[in-house]
Amino acid sequence: MSEAAQTLDGWYALHDFRSIDWSAWRQADPGVRTAALDELQSFLKQWQAAEDARTGSTAFYAIVGQKADFVLMHLRETLEELNELETAFNKTIFAGFTTPAHSYVSVVELSNYMTPPGVDPMQNPDIIARLKPALPKWNHICFYPMNKRRQGNDNWYMLSMEERRKLMYSHGMIGRQYAGKVKQIITGSVGFDDWEWGVTLFAHEALQFKKLVYEMRFDEVSARYGDFGDFYVGNLLTEEKLSRMLQI
Numbered sequence: 100m101s102e103a104a105q106t107l108d109g110w111y112a113l114h115d116f117r118s119i120d121w122s123a124w125r126q127a128d129p130g131v132r133t134a135a136l137d138e139l140q141s142f143l144k145q146w147q148a149a150e151d152a153r154t155g156s157t158a159f160y161a162i163v164g165q166k167a168d169f170v171l172m173h174l175r176e177t178l179e180e181l182n183e184l185e186t187a188f189n190k191t192i193f194a195g196f197t198t199p200a201h202s203y204v205s206v207v208e209l210s211n212y213m214t215p216p217g218v219d220p221m222q223n224p225d226i227i228a229r230l231k232p233a234l235p236k237w238n239h240i241c242f243y244p245m246n247k248r249r250q251g252n253d254n255w256y257m258l259s260m261e262e263r264r265k266l267m268y269s270h271g272m273i274g275r276q277y278a279g280k281v282k283q284i285i286t287g288s289v290g291f292d293d294w295e296w297g298v299t300l301f302a303h304e305a306l307q308f309k310k311l312v313y314e315m316r317f318d319e320v321s322a323r324y325g326d327f328g329d330f331y332v333g334n335l336l337t338e339e340k341l342s343r344m345l346q347i
């Protein structure tokens with residue numbers, strides 16, 4: 100049996116994708132729309148307060164294309180908190196104008212491929228910050244799930260730790276060239292959701308997603324061992340952009 104990578108696990112993650120029922124929203128009484136917006140604003144403030152208190156983080160982005168209209172990505176200490184937060188949102192007036200488009204449950208994950216032997220990563224404040232990150236408020240988000248392939252000769256899980264470490268090193272070197280341009284948050288979802296990982300990327304410039312993902316396709320880890328699900332891409336919803344989006 101090959102040696103499993105050790106993972107460090109941080110905050111739990113919920114990616115909650117919704118579509119808006121635009122005709123119901125348009126036909127709603129203006130008073131109902133105002134109440135819905137006020138309540139939504141108060142939820143956003145509450146989530147911001149959790150982020151300020153370092154007990155979690157939330158990212159709010161509009162999604163381009165027909166897969167969804169927006170995503171709320173929440174990070175919290177426990178799965179229970181995520182569940183409470185999701186239910187509280189479902190009870191809001193605004194949520195009544197939305198339909199579920201997709202969701203993903205996972206946990207922020209770092210693996211030990213790059214950790215030098217004998218080093219306790221939990222003593223490193225940078226590692227702790229990466230496990231419990233404040234989600235960037237960069238212009239764009241990109242989310243997709245992925246698996247490592249288990250097929251014939253291309254079986255990631257049958258490779259030795261040494262072989263995987265070498266491959267992950269090359270993966271990391273490509274990734275590093277995008278430092279400052281793309282921020283990646285890898286969340287593990289084995290046992291939680293339909294794929295093995297969620298990949299969430301943030302960028303100032305949307306084109307950097309395409310460049311990074313394309314470049315990685317040629318790297319052996321992705322070329323040979325990567326299987327991917329649906330991609331979601333979107334734009335940051337600032338307060339101003341949100342009110343413009345919901346303006347009738």
Ligand code: 76R
Binds near residue numbers: 273281311
């Ligand atoms: O944690 C680290 O930064 C060290 C190096 C590293 C690891 C261990 C790293 C770096 N990644 C790691 C693990 Mn990654 N990553 C992806 C994707 O589209 C594709 O082809 C793949 C999707 C992207 C775009 C990406 C970006 N990475 C992982 C894992 C877990 C694998 C496992 O445990 O078997 C997955 C699924 C995954 C997938 N990676 C980086 C990036 C970037 C940009 C970096 C550089 C980070 C930096 O140095 O700041």
